[in-house]
Amino acid sequence: MAKGGEATLDDLLKQAKTTNRLLAAQLKSQMSQMDLVKLLTTSGLTAREIADVLDTTAARWQSHFSA
Numbered sequence: 267m268a269k270g271g272e273a274t275l276d277d278l279l280k281q282a283k284t285t286n287r288l289l290a291a292q293l294k295s296q297m298s299q300m301d302l303v304k305l306l307t308t309s310g311l312t313a314r315e316i317a318d319v320l321d322t323t324a325a326r327w328q329s330h331f332s333a
Contacts, residue, residue: 283311290319 313324
């Protein structure tokens with residue numbers, strides 16, 4: 267965090283990504299993996315971050331990011 271306890275834009279983006287990952291983990295049992303990948307992709311997560319949420323490898327989903 268910046269001086270004086272003020273959050274920077276980078277701090278806010280990191281927090282938003284963390285929140286998205288936590289929400290996605292809760293949705294795993296309610297959505298198909300493809301729908302979840304699409305959702306996570308639009309939220310700005312990388313292939314590696316999505317793989318972490320889905321308990322798989324980034325290579326498994328890499329083709330979805332290069333299209």
